[in-house]
Amino acid sequence: MSCPDRAQWRAACAEEMEQFICQNIFNMVPKPEGHKVVNCKWVFKMKLGPDGQVKCYKACLIAKEFSQVEGINFNETYLPVVSHSTVWTLLALACANSWHIHQMDVKLAFLNRDLKEEIYMKIPPGQDRPEGHVWQLRKALYSLKQMSQE
DSSP states (O other): OOHHHHHHHHHHHHHHHHHHHHTTOEEEEEOOTTOOEEOEEEEEEEEEOTTSSEEEEEEEEEEOGGGOOBTTTBSOOOOOOOOHHHHHHHHHHHHHTTOOOOOOOOTTTTTTOEEEEEEEEOOOTTSOOOTTEEEEEEEOOTTOTTTTOO
């Protein structure tokens, strides 16, 4: 990774963290006794333009949900998904009826759901880490079991 790429990745992480602060995703609190703390990691992706050149750098902070325990950190899971055949049918209808199709990317789509459970997460790499502190999540984070539940 060259130095310009490293600066781009840092800027992408800073943008993600800025959104977390604006959306009031977490509170920094002293680590509570007797509570399991979920780990997290950064996921990086380069979005390419039609010419194959890098269009933008994306950084996404995700929870390592496999460390959540059913009945303690979550009660049930549900993820609304659409089948490929449904998408193909809608595309066929759009073509047959000359409908216009629009695609949109909803930034931070899953970060709007308030959490009912107390979930604590380690402070992500690259962020200020006061000794003995963690994040208490106020809203769902990517890859949490509660991400898209209602």
